[in-house]
Every structure is written in C-alpha cells, then in structure tokens.
Amino acid sequence: MTPSPPSIKDVAKAANCSIATVSCVLNNRGRIGKATQKRVRDACKKLKYFPSSAGRSLRSSKTETIGIIFYPSCADIFRNIFYSEIMECLENQLTKANYNLLRAGYDISTRKQELLKCIREGCVDGVILMGGCPDDFKHKLSEVPLPFLLLDTDISSGTVDSITSDGFRAMIDMVEYLHGKGHRRMVMFRHRYDNFNETSRCMGFEAATRQLGLEGGCEVLKVETNDEACSEIIQRISGSNPVTAVATVNDDMAADILRKLLAKGIRVPEQVSITGYDDTEFSHDTHPPLTTVGIDRKTMGAEGAKAILRRINDPSLPIHKLTIASELVERESVRELVDPDKPRFHENTQC
Amino acid sequence: MTPSPPSIKDVAKAANCSIATVSCVLNNRGRIGKATQKRVRDACKKLKYFPSSAGRSLRSSKTETIGIIFYPSCADIFRNIFYSEIMECLENQLTKANYNLLRAGYDISTRKQELLKCIREGCVDGVILMGGCPDDFKHKLSEVPLPFLLLDTDISSGTVDSITSDGFRAMIDMVEYLHGKGHRRMVMFRHRYDNFNETSRCMGFEAATRQLGLEGGCEVLKVETNDEACSEIIQRISGSNPVTAVATVNDDMAADILRKLLAKGIRVPEQVSITGYDDTEFSHDTHPPLTTVGIDRKTMGAEGAKAILRRINDPSLPIHKLTIASELVERESVRELVDPDKPRFHENTQC
DNA sequence: TTGTATGCGTTATCAT
DNA sequence: ATGATAACGCATACAA
Numbered sequence: 001m002t003p004s005p006p007s008i009k010d011v012a013k014a015a016n017c018s019i020a021t022v023s024c025v026l027n028n029r030g031r032i033g034k035a036t037q038k039r040v041r042d043a044c045k046k047l048k049y050f051p052s053s054a055g056r057s058l059r060s061s062k063t064e065t066i067g068i069i070f071y072p073s074c075a076d077i078f079r080n081i082f083y084s085e086i087m088e089c090l091e092n093q094l095t096k097a098n099y100n101l102l103r104a105g106y107d108i109s110t111r112k113q114e115l116l117k118c119i120r121e122g123c124v125d126g127v128i129l130m131g132g133c134p135d136d137f138k139h140k141l142s143e144v145p146l147p148f149l150l151l152d153t154d155i156s157s158g159t160v161d162s163i164t165s166d167g168f169r170a171m172i173d174m175v176e177y178l179h180g181k182g183h184r185r186m187v188m189f190r191h192r193y194d195n196f197n198e199t200s201r202c203m204g205f206e207a208a209t210r211q212l213g214l215e216g217g218c219e220v221l222k223v224e225t226n227d228e229a230c231s232e233i234i235q236r237i238s239g240s241n242p243v244t245a246v247a248t249v250n251d252d253m254a255a256d257i258l259r260k261l262l263a264k265g266i267r268v269p270e271q272v273s274i275t276g277y278d279d280t281e282f283s284h285d286t287h288p289p290l291t292t293v294g295i296d297r298k299t300m301g302a303e304g305a306k307a308i309l310r311r312i313n314d315p316s317l318p319i320h321k322l323t324i325a326s327e328l329v330e331r332e333s334v335r336e337l338v339d340p341d342k343p344r345f346h347e348n349t350q351c
Numbered sequence: 352m353t354p355s356p357p358s359i360k361d362v363a364k365a366a367n368c369s370i371a372t373v374s375c376v377l378n379n380r381g382r383i384g385k386a387t388q389k390r391v392r393d394a395c396k397k398l399k400y401f402p403s404s405a406g407r408s409l410r411s412s413k414t415e416t417i418g419i420i421f422y423p424s425c426a427d428i429f430r431n432i433f434y435s436e437i438m439e440c441l442e443n444q445l446t447k448a449n450y451n452l453l454r455a456g457y458d459i460s461t462r463k464q465e466l467l468k469c470i471r472e473g474c475v476d477g478v479i480l481m482g483g484c485p486d487d488f489k490h491k492l493s494e495v496p497l498p499f500l501l502l503d504t505d506i507s508s509g510t511v512d513s514i515t516s517d518g519f520r521a522m523i524d525m526v527e528y529l530h531g532k533g534h535r536r537m538v539m540f541r542h543r544y545d546n547f548n549e550t551s552r553c554m555g556f557e558a559a560t561r562q563l564g565l566e567g568g569c570e571v572l573k574v575e576t577n578d579e580a581c582s583e584i585i586q587r588i589s590g591s592n593p594v595t596a597v598a599t600v601n602d603d604m605a606a607d608i609l610r611k612l613l614a615k616g617i618r619v620p621e622q623v624s625i626t627g628y629d630d631t632e633f634s635h636d637t638h639p640p641l642t643t644v645g646i647d648r649k650t651m652g653a654e655g656a657k658a659i660l661r662r663i664n665d666p667s668l669p670i671h672k673l674t675i676a677s678e679l680v681e682r683e684s685v686r687e688l689v690d691p692d693k694p695r696f697h698e699n700t701q702c
Numbered sequence: 703t704t705g706t707a708t709g710c711g712t713t714a715t716c717a718t
Numbered sequence: 719a720t721g722a723t724a725a726c727g728c729a730t731a732c733a734a
Contacts, residue, residue: 004412005473005496007711018721023713030714033719053472054414055711057405058726061355065453065474074452075439078429088426091456100469101425102416103454105442118451121404122356123416145356358727369705374729381730384703406727409710 006047008055014043026051065100066308067124069116069141071133073105081280082250082297083130086152089301090128097309099125106137119144126312128304129153132195147311151304153196154321161311163303163322165295167197167277170326171204171247174275174293175212177328178245182337183273185217187236188247189229189257192222198249201277205247217241226256233261237272244273244337251276251283251292258286258333269335279329289331299324357398359406365394377402416451417659418475420467420492422484424456432631433601433648434481437503440652441479448660450476457488470495477663479655480504483546498662502655504547505672512662514654514673516646518548518628521677522555522598525626525644526563528679529596533688534624536568538587539598540580540608543573549600552628556598568592577607584612588623595624595688602627602634602643609637609684620686630680640682650675 012019017036024030025040032040043049057063068090070077077083094101102118118124119141126147129138135155142148142160150162171188178186188205190198202220209218223229229248236243248254254276258268268274268288276283279294303322311317363370368387375381376391383391394400408414419441421428428434445452453469469475470492477498480489486506493499493511501513522539529537539556541549553571560569574580580599587594599605605627609619619625619639627634630645654673662668 008713009711019712020714020721020723021719024720027713031719036719050471050473052409052711053474054405054408054412055726056472056713058403058409058710058728059712059714061405061726063405064468073439074442074454075429075435078426078438079432079435081430084426084430087429088424091425095455098468100453100474101455102451103425104446104452117415117449120401121407122401123404123451359729360727370728371706371730372704375704378729382703387704403727406710407729409712409726410728410730412710 005052006049008049008051010047011040011043011049014047015039061122063100063123063125064098065102065124066094066312067116067118067127068101068103069127069129070103070105071129071131071137072107074103075105077105077131080252081282082278082295083152085297086130086301086304089298090151090305093302093305094309097305099309106133115140115144119146126308128308132193132197135194147308147315149304149308149311152300155196158321159319161307161320163300163307163324164196164200165300165326166323167201167293167326168204168207170277170293170328171201172208172211173328174247175205175208177330178247178273178275178334179208179212179214181245181273181334183245183334184214185236185241185243186214186245186247187218187232187243188220188249189223189232189253190220190249192224201249217243226253226260229253229257230260230264233257233272234264234266237266245275245334246272247275247277249277251278251280251290254290254292254333255282255286258290262287269333273334275334283329284331286333288333291331291334292329293326294329295326296324356403357400359400359402361398362391362394362400365398366390412473414451414474414476415449416453416475417445417663418467418469418478419452419454420478420480421454421456422480422482422488423458425454426456428456428482431482431603432633433629433646434503436648437481437652437655440649441502441656444653444656445660448656450660457484466491466495470497477659479659483544483548486545498659498666500655500659500662503651506547509672510670512658512671514651514658514675515547515551516651516675516677518552518644518677519555519558521628521644521679522552523559523562524679525598526556526559528681529598529624529626529685530559530563530565532596532624532685534596534685535565536592536594537565537596537598538569538583538594539571539600540574540583540604541571541600543575552600568594577604577611580604580608581611581615584608584623585615585617588617596626596685597623598626598628600628602629602631602641605641605643605684606633606637609641613638620684624685626685634680635682637684639684642682642685643680644677645680646677647675 008019008022011022022040025032025037102124104116104118128149128151129141130151138155148160150160154162154164188202190202209215221232233246254274261268276290276292279292283290283292359370359373362373372383373391376383376388453475455467455469479500479502480492481502489506499511505513505515539553541553572583584597605625612619627641627643630643634641634643
C-alpha cells in the first residue's frame with residue numbers, strides 16, 4: 001500500500017548524475033546539457049518521480065498552498081449559492097497558478113481563540129477569509145505574519161487587503177430607484193449581528209433616504225428572524241401613512257419574506273414592494289421575481305485570486321483595497337406608485 | 352510582514368535545553384522532568400512557537416492532511432445540498448482528529464490524465480473521492496499508493512474502500528411501494544453518462560419490476576435533459592395503457608421535471624406520480640412535496656471519516672465496503688390507483 | 703533525565 | 719556542464 005515513493009536520489013542514480021543536476025533540470029535552473037536533461041526526464045518518468053512537497057517546503061519555506069477560511073464552517077458557506085460562484089473562480093485561478101486550496105471552517109464556538117492548525121503550523125502561504133465573521137476574528141487573523149486577504153468583507157481599521165462590493169453605493173441607487181418609482185416611506189431589514197456587508201448596505205440606505213429628505217418615514221430595522229420582519233411589515237403597511245417599499249439585506253431574506261407574506265395573503269408588489277440583494281439564482285424564481293442588486297461574482301473571485309498571489313509574491317506592497325461595482329437588477333417585485341408630490345419619471349418624459 | 356517564525360532551536364535556547372528535549376516535551380515522548388517541561392512550555396508560549404508542518408512532514412512522512420477530491424469541481428459539488436451535509440460531518444470529524452482538509456476539484460477536461468498536484472507531491476496522507484465521476488479516474492486514483500476511500504460511489508473491481516447507500520435495495524422498496532399503490536406501468540429516468548449511484552438505483556428498479564412480473568410495461572430511459580424526460584412522460588401518459596408512475600434518479604431531477612410538467616398543465620400526482628431520490632431539503636418544498644428516498648448523510652460523513660482514518664492508521668487492513676441503508680420517505684407526489692387486477696393494500700386489510 | 707547526532711528530500715551555493 | 723555539500727525544522731535512536 002505504501003512503498004515509499006522515489007526520491008531525488010533514486011532519480012539521480014537512475015540518470016547517472018548527481019541530485020543537484022536532477023534538481024537543476026526539474027527547475028530549469030543552470031544550463032544542463034541536452035543529453036543529461038533527457039536522461040533525467042526519462043528517469044523521472046520511469047520512476048514516476050515527483051518532488052516531495054515536504055522537502056521543498058522545508059527548503060524553500062513555501063507550501064504552494066493557500067488557505068481559505070470560512071466562518072463558521074465550509075459547508076455553511078458552500079450551501080450559500082452566492083459564495084459557491086466566487087469559490088469556483090478562486091479555485092480555477094489558484095489551481096492554474098499551481099496552488100493547492102486548503103479550506104477550513106472556523107467555528108468560533110468550539111475553537112475559542114485558538115488559531116487554525118493550518119495557520120499555526122505554516123501549512124499555507126497565504127490566507128483568504130470569506131464571509132461575514134466577527135471583527136475580532138478578522139483582526140486576530142490579520143495579525144498573523146502571513147499574506148492575508150478579506151474577500152467580500154472588510155474591517156474598519158484598514159491595514160489589510162480586501163475586496164468588497166460597493167453595498168453603500170448600490171443601496172443609494174436602489175433607494176433612488178424606489179424613490180423614482182414613487183416610494184416615500186420605506187424600511188430596510190437587517191440582522192442584529194455585526195456584518196460588514198449588511199452594515200454598509202444599510203448605511204447606503206440611510207444616506208440616500210436622508211439625502212432625499214425622507215428620514216422621517218424611513219428606517220433600518222434589526223430583526224432576529226424573517227417572521228419578525230413580516231410582522232413589522234404587516235403592521236406598517238396599514239394605516240394612513242403606510243410603508244410602501246421594503247429593502248432587505250440579501251435575496252435569501254427577501255425570498256423568505258416574500259413566501260411568508262404571500263402565505264399571509266399579502267400581495268407583492270401590489271400591497272408592498274420588496275427588494276433583495278445579491279442576485280442569486282433563485283431570485284428570479286420567486287413570485288414575483290425579485291428586483292435586486294447584482295454583484296459580479298466572477299470578478300470577485302478572479303480579483304481575489306490575483307490579490308492574494310500578488311501579496312504572496314511581494315509582501316511589501318502597499319495595502320490594496322478593491323471595490324467591485326454592483327448594479328441594480330430590475331424585475332417585478334417593485335411597483336410603480338402614482339405619487340402626488342412629484343412628477344413621475346416616464347421613459348417618454350425624456351422626449 | 353514575514354519575520355521567519357521561531358524554530359525548535361529558538362525554543363531550546365529560551366528553555367535552556369536541547370532541541371531533543373523540546374521535541375520530547377511537545378510530543379509527550381520520553382520522560383522529561385516536570386521543571387524542564389514547564390520551562391519548555393513557557394518558552395513555547397512566550398515565543399508563540401508551533402512546530403512547522405514542513406519539518407514534521409519531512410521527518411515523519413505524515414502530512415496530517417486529507418485530500419477530498421471532487422468531480423468535476425468543488426463548487427459544483429457544494430452547490431449540491433446533498434453533499435454539503437456529508438461534507439459537514441467529514442469536516443467535523445477529521446478536524447477533531449487534527450487533520451487539515453485539502454479540497455480539490457478534478458476537472459477532467461483541463462487536466463486530462465494528469466494526477467492532482469496534492470496527490471503527486473504527497474501533500475496528503477489519504478484521499479477521499481466524492482461524487483459521480485468516470486470510472487477510469489477512480490481506477491487511476493485507486494492505483495496511487497495512498498489510503499483511498501470512495502464516498503457515495505464505488506467501482507466494480509472492488510479493491511478499494513467505499514461507502515455507499517443502498518440504492519439497489521431502496522429502489523426495490525420504491526417499486527414495491529408504487530406497486531402497492533396500484534401502479535403497473537412505470538418508467539425510470541437516468542442520465543446517459545456513467546454513474547455508480549444512478550446505475551445501482553436503476554438496477555434496483557429493473558430487478559423489482561422483473562420480480563413483480565412488470566417487465567413489459569416498465570423500463571429505464573436514459574435522457575440528456577429533463578425536457579427530454581418531460582416529452583417522454585407526456586407521450587407515455589396518454590393512450591390506452593398509460594404509464595402512471597415515474598421514478599427519477601435524484602430529487603433535483605424530480606423537482607425540475609415536476610416544475611416543467613406543471614408548467615405544461617400536467618397535474619402531479621393526479622395524472623402521473625413522480626418519485627425522487629436523496630430527500631434533499633427542497634424535496635418538501637416542491638408542489639406537491641416529493642415522495643423520495645432518504646439517505647442518512649450524517650452517518651455517511653461520519654463513517655467516511657472513520658474509514659479513511661482507519662486505513663491511514665493501518666494500511667494493511669482488508670478492504671472495507673460499507674453500505675448505508677436508505678429509507679422511503681412518503682410524501683404526496685404518488686397517487687394511489689384503483690387497480691383492477693390486484694387486491695389493494697389497505698391498512699385495514701391487515702386486520 | 704537529558705543531550706548528541708543523524709537523516710528525512712529538497713534547493714542553492716560554490717567548487718570543479 | 720556538473721557535482722559535492724550545507725541548510726531548512728523536526729523526530730528519534732542512542733549515548734551519557
């Protein structure tokens with residue numbers, strides 16, 4: 001089952017040369033005679049020799065492996081369609097650059113403050129942290145002396161590379177869109193726990209409503225469950241000055257609220273408009289299809305790969321923060337209101 | 352950014368002893384005096400020392416890393432809810448046993464016959480291969496001198512550990528269930544490409560229909576797309592001797608067929624009964640909820656972890672094949688028919 | 703109880 | 719153009 005694999009010595013012997021020569025040939029270093037090269041390569045093939053990663057790592061202190069850390073677990077992240085597309089690009093690019101991907105979940109509840117094995121023991125050349133996760137953990141990770149990248153998240157104290165989407169800007173666009181459709185009273189739901197993306201999206205919402213002079217009727221509400229959100233909605237869409245539009249922090253939430261609202265007999269968008277965020281696959285399978293914000297996941301993954309490789313190759317580079325644009329995806333979950341206090345925007349007003 | 356981490360030498364110096372002593376303390380080998388132990392541990396803490404995986408790997412030829420290979424890519428597998436639950440258990444168990452998980456996709460189209468880097472270069476102590484994948488790749492992998500486990504798949508030439516669910520038996524149960532509900536003409540759809548699970552499930556279907564003397568009216572159909580399956584269904588449910596039940600090879604396929612059928616105005620189960628396989632989350636979100644076969648994913652993952660660890664610890668063990676039972680999950684996508692040529696099974700016929 | 707010495711497989715420096 | 723050799727960090731056999 002495990003006859004120890006051939007080493008460089010075996011190859012040297014078979015090719016009738018020294019191990020130094022073998023190494024040079026395999027790494028294209030130093031000019032080795034054509035004939036010797038051929039002998040070496042033939043020997044490698046015959047012996048099915050491949051350089052051992054352990055030996056090389058020890059010598060070069062490079063593992064050619066990149067750690068991807070998820071919070072709280074790999075499975076949780078992958079179940080999330082949004083991340084699986086980013087992962088796919090990351091995987092493609094990094095594999096192409098000849099890196100292994102060591103994925104690990106970080107379950108804060110079981111691990112407490114302990115660092116992950118792969119980080120402690122130097123099994124990786126760099127670390128990518130994906131997904132919402134508590135700030136103190138991000139900080140902790142950012143302190144280990146390893147190339148480090150926050151992907152689809154960030155921390156305020158900006159001494160670490162990060163790639164994020166522009167949730168702030170996108171929600172401003174969304175609010176302006178809703179405003180253009182005649183909405184004046186809107187609420188946005190988010191979760192109670194801390195999360196970079198939710199926070200920046202909500203800040204965009206707040207900035208835009210303030211800018212439009214809508215502070216009075218608009219607010220961000222923190223909820224624990226989507227049921228809680230539904231209750232709030234039902235309560236707020238009746239009365240003399242009802243909420244007419246509801247923004248959410250992601251498609252998951254929006255789709256679930258949609259279902260629950262429908263189950264209670266509330267019609268969307270007739271009685272209330274709802275918007276999502278992320279433009280995941282199932283956002284066009286909802287009834288009605290969700291108006292949402294699309295993030296270019298392919299770019300996110302590709303840029304993530306570039307960023308971590310860049311830092312590995314030159315750790316002295318300045319901190320690099322990249323923001324990827326998002327765009328509004330208009331579908332059918334937002335209704336156009338006839339709004340008395342403002343002329344409506346029609347395509348034909350342009351003419 | 353990268354001040355090289357402390358080595359065992361630094362610890363030895365700080366603890367005023369030799370590196371051998373440090374090593375012994377850290378590995379609880381050889382009896383070292385209490386006082387020395389404390390000095391060593393204190394030094395480790397002070398220096399934030401952790402043994403380097405490269406050094407240890409080289410010396411012990413163990414990487415403490417297990418490779419999990421997916422076909423054709425990690426992302427593809429994870430998008431599949433079914434696997435994410437198995438992965439979660441695997442991750443828990445193997446992490447608890449102090450192993451890293453190196454996940455890699457194997458995209459046969461780009462890689463041709465080349466072995467994965469992590470396998471070639473000995474970055475892993477063992478390999479788990481998950482998911483449907485061409486037989487020749489499984490064989491290729493089974494030949495590398497590494498502990499190897501097929502999880503949720505298998506190969507005929509049985510010289511490799513495997514854990515599978517009993518699709519053969521489960522489909523027999525399913526056919527008998529359908530038969531009990533009065534169905535006599537049924538078809539089962541599968542994909543054209545080779546796949547262990549699809550094949551064994553279909554073989555169960557065929558065995559059961561033969562056993563029940565239904566060969567004439569029952570058959571397995573290979574399709575490329577679910578649209579193709581729909582056309583077949585529509586064609587076969589009309590006429591004098593119509594198909595009344597359709598079995599599929601997984602919930603994904605069943606759910607999609609369900610949607611497509613509904614879109615064409617075919618009512619399920621009134622006009623045709625449909626069954627799934629896997630009992631994934633969304634099988635109860637379909638309309639109607641799918642009658643399907645449930646597989647105990649938690650057990651599958653847990654047993655997978657045990658199996659690979661067992662083989663790593665003792666490669667001389669005999670080949671171990673484990674079959675995990677599956678159970679029929681009755682929901683609402685199968686209709687009970689009034690069947691003339693056979694007394695119906697009622698709960699009260701038992702009395 | 704603890705220290706010395708060796709070798710794991712590789713790369714790189716320096717001879718030849 | 720090629721070879722001898724040191725060094726990487728660690729675990730272990732053996733010596734003290």
